[in-house]
Amino acid sequence: MHIVIIGGGFAGINLAKELTDQKGIEVTLVDKNNYNFFPPLIYQVATAFLEPSSISYPFRKFFAGKKNLQFRLGELQKVVPSENKIILNNGELHYDQLVFATGAETSYFGMENVKKNAIPMKTLNDAIEMRNALLKNLEKAAICKDIRKRRTLLTIVIAGGGPTGVEVSGMFAEMRKNILLKEYPELDTSVSNVYLVDGGDALLSPMSKESQQDTLNALTKLGVVVKLNTRVVDYKDDTVFFADGNTIQTKNLIWAAGVSAREFEGIPAESYGRGKRMATDAFNKVNGTENIYAIGDTSIQTNDPDFPGGHPQVAQVAIQQGINLAKNFKLMVQNKPLNPFKYNDKGSMAIIGKNKAVVDLPKPKMHFKGVFAWMIWLFIHLISLITYRNRLQTFYNWMIAYFSKDQSLRMIIRPEKRTKADA
Ligand SMILES: Cc1cc2nc3c(=O)[nH]c(=O)nc-3n(C[C@H](O)[C@H](O)[C@H](O)COP(=O)(O)OP(=O)(O)OC[C@H]3O[C@@H](n4cnc5c(N)ncnc54)[C@H](O)[C@@H]3O)c2cc1C
Numbered sequence: 001m002h003i004v005i006i007g008g009g010f011a012g013i014n015l016a017k018e019l020t021d022q023k024g025i026e027v028t029l030v031d032k033n034n035y036n037f038f039p040p041l042i043y044q045v046a047t048a049f050l051e052p053s054s055i056s057y058p059f060r061k062f063f064a065g066k067k068n069l070q071f072r073l074g075e076l077q078k079v080v081p082s083e084n085k086i087i088l089n090n091g092e093l094h095y096d097q098l099v100f101a102t103g104a105e106t107s108y109f110g111m112e113n114v115k116k117n118a119i120p121m122k123t124l125n126d127a128i129e130m131r132n133a134l135l136k137n138l139e140k141a142a143i144c145k146d147i148r149k150r151r152t153l154l155t156i157v158i159a160g161g162g163p164t165g166v167e168v169s170g171m172f173a174e175m176r177k178n179i180l181l182k183e184y185p186e187l188d189t190s191v192s193n194v195y196l197v198d199g200g201d202a203l204l205s206p207m208s209k210e211s212q213q214d215t216l217n218a219l220t221k222l223g224v225v226v227k228l229n230t231r232v233v234d235y236k237d238d239t240v241f242f243a244d245g246n247t248i249q250t251k252n253l254i255w256a257a258g259v260s261a262r263e264f265e266g267i268p269a270e271s272y273g274r275g276k277r278m279a280t281d282a283f284n285k286v287n288g289t290e291n292i293y294a295i296g297d298t299s300i301q302t303n304d305p306d307f308p309g310g311h312p313q314v315a316q317v318a319i320q321q322g323i324n325l326a327k328n329f330k331l332m333v334q335n336k337p338l339n340p341f342k343y344n345d346k347g348s349m350a351i352i353g354k355n356k357a358v359v360d361l362p363k364p365k366m367h368f369k370g371v372f373a374w375m376i377w378l379f380i381h382l383i384s385l386i387t388y389r390n391r392l393q394t395f396y397n398w399m400i401a402y403f404s405k406d407q408s409l410r411m412i413i414r415p416e417k418r419t420k421a422d423a
Pocket of ligand 1: 008037043
């Protein structure tokens with residue numbers, strides 16, 4: 001059986017890993033990047049606290065020596081189900097079973113100016129671009145004599161009060177306190193504001209009321225201005241416009257406000273559910289197809305009575321669906337009955353700053369905050385990284401950052417455009 005997996009994020013890589021050395025199963029994993037990365041920590045790359053290599057790993061190195069696993073660099077363009085074939089940007093592939101594990105992409109809710117001008121927070125490329133943009137704006141502010149322009153350069157607005165928005169704003173507030181004063185003596189930090197805005201009436205909306213309140217208190221104490229019930233409607237001429245008519249002048253609007261899945265040619269329109277996610281049965285088979293599956297953020301399953309609106313788009317769902325589908329493929333090869341997917345909710349957490357985090361556990365229902373929650377967050381994120389090498393590298397960087405309250409990765413590194421004459 002030849003299984004083609006599109007996407008090597010949490011869902012795809014766990015599916016592939018579980019199928020290693022399985023007799024009768026050949027796997028080809030296709031990804032548009034040649035590496036797997038860990039989205040929950042990209043904000044630390046974006047704020048220059050971690051190197052990109054600490055949270056990413058090349059697929060080919062990961063698959064080396066695993067005889068039934070192959071990697072193919074390519075971007076999926078189209079599926080031809082009648083021929084069991086997919087079309088990539090660089091060729092085509094045949095499959096017996098096809099698995100979509102393509103995740104989600106940033107959604108700007110149709111706001112073209114926001115898409116054009118804001119800084120997204122979804123991929124490793126986004127994180128590197130954000131790091132460069134922010135560092136360049138700091139350098140511009142350092143030589144800017146006009147106080148209004150300087151304020152615009154130093155003001156950061158983060159849209160989206162989920163874990164990413166909370167984590168990024170906490171990080172910026174701490175950087176302002178520990179780094180700006182020291183390294184940019186020419187800057188007046190009183191003109192640098194960090195705003196966290198959200199259209200809803202609470203931060204971390206799926207978490208407990210205690211976590212929401214603790215987070216709001218901790219961010220406010222760090223100097224972050226939190227604006228709830230505040231929806232961004234436009235961003236142009238360095239001005240963020242809100243639905244209530246207010247505006248904020250900034251060169252730095254960070255967009256962590258929404259994701260949506262992507263439709264692919266060849267998949268019937270009626271197979272898509274809410275948020276363009278592929279609707280599946282309890283075995284992750286896409287409705288209306290024979291041998292096409294979808295797992296992780298790109299899929300939606302509404303037959304779990306505990307999650308009638310579909311599972312949340314989080315790492316644990318993607319990991320557990322990848323593992324369950326792998327088990328089912330093994331059962332399929334042996335002609336045995338398959339197991340439906342059942343999500344085991346292990347809780348949720350967010351880090352706010354040094355020694356500050358919130359954790360909610362579902363069973364038994366518990367809430368932690370402060371240093372203990374912060375240690376749980378660090379431990380869980382560390383062990384979730386894909387290899388020992390990533391774990392060691394990240395642990396080392398965190399230790400330096402913890403004791404020195406700083407990092408030394410703030411280099412503006414970007415590819416130089418080569419002219420034709422150089423080539
Ligand atoms: C900034 C950020 C922070 C987050 N923090 C947390 C957190 O703290 N806790 C948590 O549980 N969840 C968090 N999440 C959500 C979590 O990362 C996702 O739920 C999880 O990554 C979903 O896994 P996935 O495998 O479905 O998709 P992804 O991990 O997004 O992987 C999709 C893969 O598909 C590839 N791909 C996409 N389209 C194509 C194509 N056309 N052709 C080929 N390859 C393609 C991509 O390159 C990628 O490798 C966060 C997400 C973001 C963006």
